[in-house]
Amino acid sequence: MLRDQAEHHPGAVVVAEGGTRVTLSGLRDAAAEIARGLVALGVAPGDRVAMWGVNSAHWVLHAFGIWDAGAVIVPLSSRFKGIEAAQLIEKTGAQVLIAGAGPSGSPLAGLLPPVPCLRHTVLPETSLAALGAEVPAREAEDRALAVRPEDLCEIMSTSGTTGVPKGVMLDHAQVLRGYWDWSEIVALDERDRYPVIAPFSHGFGLNAGLIACVLRQATMLPIPVFTPDALMELISSERITVLAGPPTLFHRLLDELERGSWDVSSLRVAICGAAAVPATLITRLVERVGLERMINAYGLMEGTVVSMTRAGDPIGVIANTTGRTVPGIEVKVVDDDGKEVAAGERGEILQRGYGVMRGYWDEPGRTAEAVDADGWLHTGDVGVLDESGNLAIVDRKKELFIVNGFNVSPAEVESLLLREGSLAQAAVIGVPDPGTGETGLAYVVPRPGVRVDPASLTAWAKDNMSNYKVPTRIVVVDSLPANVNGKIDKRALRERAISG
Secondary structure, three states: OHHHHHHHOOOOEEEEEOOEEEEHHHHHHHHHHHHHHHHHOOOOOOOEEEEEOOOOHHHHHHHHHHHHOOOEEEEEOOOOOHHHHHHHHHHHOOOEEEEOEOOOOOEOHHHOOOOOOOOEEEOOOOOHHHHHHHOOHHHHHHHHHOOOOOOEEEEEEEOOOOOOOEEEEEEHHHHHHHHHHHHHHHOOOOOOEEEEOOOOOOHHHHHHHHHHHHHHOOEEEEOOOOOHHHHHHHHHHHOOOEEEOOHHHHHHHHHHHHHOOOOOOOOOEEEEOOOOOOHHHHHHHHHHHOOOEEEEEEEEOOOEEEEEOOOOOOHHHHHHOOOEEOOOEEEEEEOOOOOEOOOOOOEEEEEEEOOOOOEEOOOHHHHHHHEOOOOOEEEEEEEEEOOOOOEEEEEEOOOOEEEOOEEEOHHHHHHHHHOOOOEEEEEEEEEEEOOOEEEEEEEEEEOOOOOOOHHHHHHHHHHHOOHHHOOOEEEEOOOOOEOOOOOEOHHHHHHHHHHO
């Protein structure tokens, strides 16, 4: 895809970052040089290469360099602390880490504890192009041209209910088809200027941002750290046309418009991914901003793009559903016995088609639990299909909660909290929050004879886990409620949280 685009549209600018402009031909050339450097480091076809850093042109060039080398990209969230990054590197057996700057601008590599499989760490000041000078260009080009559609493209981290993140495997064909269709529905093209706010380490930022822009010759503007005022300045000065994010992003945009006289007339499309989008928000965006379209969509790491609203859909459909399935994807809603329910009835959403993951990395058992023998992915989301095929997301069977668009696994946060050393038990639940959608509330039981200070424990959590995983509130208790099976009763904790 990259070679085809560079050949037919060599001068199209696909990355704009400050004064840096990267054209399609420039991206192709840089990726080839980076690939030669990776070959020099011993990276073989199918090897995993981890990427760690905020959104940047550096990230884009190196991602395509990894794919040119025939390797599989393992994105690490720039919000990860050392323990979290090491877990995924070790899980996937990545031998090379390409590290950029963190959200604060500081280097990330120094935070990483020793990982036995990791042989090389490439820092921002290290030139892979220089390392690969001895590798013949033809060798690297042959490596790139040998990549097949069914070869693995990426292993994406997704929160699990067991406390350890899972690695979702997607191949090149899945990613290209899924995000070509996504881009087609969005009507993304070479005229668009698109700030990618979602991290490149996230499925949406990498695939519906970085890859979609190269597919459609749109100009991406990588956003390393999001702030509402900087976004407004960016929209005005860079004449942004496409904006994607959770409902909170668009509420902030409207709030900023009320405070100042920003020029946002260039915006034409807004893309949201939420169970529900307030109808008043859509109306205000159309009236105040002059949007041509507001799009709602549903996808998940294990299933890529599932459903999207379309041009001409009424506000009620966009506000209350995630639209119809994309081409090549089937969806059905089933009851607890696996029987399909009638239109308008609730049940678990099952998905089948090309977008379903190849499986969880090195976890065939958990893959078999998620994808049944007939190829249906059991999403764990509860939904309703209407008579027209519009899919509404109404609940989640899993315990995951969502903070500012990021899935958070209570089990993972609990596991991390227990590493601090003062706790005998920890139980985390998601509770509503007007600013982030949901936030974490942790109930903790101290070890015998140990006093736990919530403020100190929160400070430790901020130093050792991604900021969206850090519980907003920590409550110290003598014991945790248990159900008849002896497991922590999360339902009782939610009732306690609601009652205050």
